[in-house]
Amino acid sequence: MLRKQVTRRQLAAFCAALGLALALPGPLRAEDAARVKIDNFAFTPQDLTVKVGTTVTFENDDDIPHLVVATDNSFRSKALDTGDTYAFTFTKPGEFPYFCGLHPHMQGKVTVTQ
Amino acid sequence: MTSHDDSDDNGITRRHALECMIWAGTGVLWTISAGVPVSLNMLGEARAAQVPSKGFTFLQISDSHIGFDKAANPHAIDTLKEAMAKIHALPVKPSFMIHTGDITHLSRADQFDAADQLIGRAGFDVHYVPGEHDVIDEGNGRAYLDRYGKNTKGEGWFSFDQEGVHFVGLVNVVNLKAGGLGNLGAEQLAWLADDLKAVRNSTPVVVFAHIPLWAIYPEWGWGTDDAAQALAMLKRFGSVTVLNGHIHQIMQKVEGNITFHTARSTAFPQPAPGTAPSPGPMTVPPGQLRSLLGITDVAVKRGKANLAIIDSTLAEK
Numbered sequence A: 001m002l003r004k005q006v007t008r009r010q011l012a013a014f015c016a017a018l019g020l021a022l023a024l025p026g027p028l029r030a031e032d033a034a035r036v037k038i039d040n041f042a043f044t045p046q047d048l049t050v051k052v053g054t055t056v057t058f059e060n061d062d063d064i065p066h067l068v069v070a071t072d073n074s075f076r077s078k079a080l081d082t083g084d085t086y087a088f089t090f091t092k093p094g095e096f097p098y099f100c101g102l103h104p105h106m107q108g109k110v111t112v113t114q
Numbered sequence B: 001m002t003s004h005d006d007s008d009d010n011g012i013t014r015r016h017a018l019e020c021m022i023w024a025g026t027g028v029l030w031t032i033s034a035g036v037p038v039s040l041n042m043l044g045e046a047r048a049a050q051v052p053s054k055g056f057t058f059l060q061i062s063d064s065h066i067g068f069d070k071a072a073n074p075h076a077i078d079t080l081k082e083a084m085a086k087i088h089a090l091p092v093k094p095s096f097m098i099h100t101g102d103i104t105h106l107s108r109a110d111q112f113d114a115a116d117q118l119i120g121r122a123g124f125d126v127h128y129v130p131g132e133h134d135v136i137d138e139g140n141g142r143a144y145l146d147r148y149g150k151n152t153k154g155e156g157w158f159s160f161d162q163e164g165v166h167f168v169g170l171v172n173v174v175n176l177k178a179g180g181l182g183n184l185g186a187e188q189l190a191w192l193a194d195d196l197k198a199v200r201n202s203t204p205v206v207v208f209a210h211i212p213l214w215a216i217y218p219e220w221g222w223g224t225d226d227a228a229q230a231l232a233m234l235k236r237f238g239s240v241t242v243l244n245g246h247i248h249q250i251m252q253k254v255e256g257n258i259t260f261h262t263a264r265s266t267a268f269p270q271p272a273p274g275t276a277p278s279p280g281p282m283t284v285p286p287g288q289l290r291s292l293l294g295i296t297d298v299a300v301k302r303g304k305a306n307l308a309i310i311d312s313t314l315a316e317k
């Protein structure tokens, strides 16, 4: 919960500072990207909140492959071997629960806000 | 004969005796001959044809993970070679082999090829079921079915008979659901119900699949969501043996007529349930690896109610 609040506050500050600049197309900024690490058969952070247009990169740090699948099938990675990454850009607001296609007890969620 | 130890492969348990009595009341009379349940029909005609006439052995290997090269075992191909050498050196040549999945680590063509060089061309009839690592090609399992799907149904399930024993290979690694465990699915369960129709209660049944068909440790995904439906269909048989892989260690349980057993991997060990933050390859001190890898020899013998399951490690000569 704490993590989510901090992220929201940071985003609010960021939006206030940049105003309309955010809406303009341009090169990828660090703030438009987020990372989910896969480690010890778990997604970290398990709950991630991002703004519309954010590219989320999933990175597998385990010695076993994992596979990221949206519960609503809106995205699906290939099998990610150790060190492999999968990037997906969230273009619609909403909640996107996902799981590992190989180890379905592994679950996570990306919440996309306007 | 007085033993009530469920793991005694000679013993007829009290529960089993009770089942025999119940069946006697419904038209099938069971007689125990030298430990083997032999059914007699109401006319007294011996119906022992389903009992193996002499006996045979078959060999289980599992989780060869060809292509795995991480710290837990940088040379998974070498330990598979050692396992195959061990099989060739067995005093009794197995009638056939089963591989309970995770043949490869990443479903790559070169990994399937390498596994086939060692396992498929060793001179044994090999029956495969896929592990989740065998169905992660671009085609979500196409590569596996192209190689091993001949004479199978659906995603690769099948059955066959060998000297009076009915063998069933099941697939529980596809169409996995969010938050779930291994999955057999309605289509496969319907096929299984149909397949078992023609099998007599007195026929020993061996069922094998990759993920355990009993809940070993659901927190780590070590179980199968709809296994109970399959096990219910197996209740009427006098002797059922369920063989699995996936967890890379030996676990055994006897429940009524069903003996559950998981095999070691030939590639790398995994931690015992709950003893580590997560499952996955376990790196052990050098010199210990081979004592945690191995093969499983299963003997079907005349005069034994249950199959004899003998595990041996790569460290044993």
Ligand SMILES: [Cu+2]
Pocket (backbone or CB within 6 Å): A065, A066, A067, A100, A101, A102, A103, A104, A106
């Ligand atoms: Cu996974």
